[in-house]
Amino acid sequence: MSKNRAFIPLLIFLAMAGLFYFVLMQMNKGEYNPRDIPTEFIGRQAPAIDLPSLFDAKARVKSGDYAGKVWLLNVWGTWCPECWKEHPYLLELKRQGVPIVGVDWRDDRDEAIAFIKQKGNPFVALGFDPNSDTAIDWGVYGAPETFLIDAQGIIREKHAGALYPQVWQEKFARYFQSSKSAE
């Protein structure tokens, strides 16, 4: 009995080591992110957007224009390296007919315009949000973040971090397969 007891610390150590190894593997695979903040927004009505357009300060970008459609909201900024990484994939989604509304967050207007002109514009509309009005309204804490809004105006998915084909297949693709609501 007392002999077995001596092994208890070793067992606890092994259990802890196993747990840490498991969590680190999950982080490596990108399945677990300790900085992720669980969103409270899935299944709720999307907050209304009313922002000036990046290209034309007089024009407005409104979420109401997309009612009845399945669309994406992508929050980005030229200061965010992950946004540069995901940009080509957003262009690819545009070619597939996915409507993406962009929110240029806390950015320099001229730099953002230059970025879009040089790399292409994946957005059907692009709002300019230098003061985080829309970002805070949508519970955004980092960039890029992508939301999927369904035809009823309800947020169905949210992804924090760059969009990759794998993420798209897992989370978003199914919403565009049944109905060709794009366009």
Add this chain to the structure above:
Amino acid sequence: MKYSFGRAAGLVLMLLFSAVGLARIDTYQFSDPQQEDLYHELTQELRCLVCQNQNIADSNAELAKDLRRKTYEMVIKGQDKDQIVNYMVERYGDFVRYKPPFNASTFILWLGPGIILLLGVVMLIRIIRRRPATTEPLLSDEQRRQAEKLLGEQDDAADKDKDKDKDSTGDK
């Protein structure tokens, strides 16, 4: 020594300016002192989401700055504490609060330390209680005799060594 006054003055100036540099940049105006108190209370209690272990009052992160401004706007509009906290929790979850509510997902957070303390106390009491039970002698009679015998032999040996030393010194 000649320039010590100038040096001291320079140091004082530097200290003054460093304090100015550290002061919060956004100074909001409140007409109602109660609203000002509410603003300070809220910025102390809301967490900066990108820096994680700071509240939004202490953080200079861009998002914290914008969250302070949002808080200010809502306070000025006359919203009360619950309304503003609810707005933030709806968007950023309970994580945004430094004082998380007591519910199913946070009960371990609140009760954990107490449970661990209780376990420790229970174990301590058990260990202390078990001790008087082991009053049986540490050595059996036979072991004691054996020990005495061994110790006695050692003493004898030590005495012999001493005698040897004496002899060797005597030779000289």
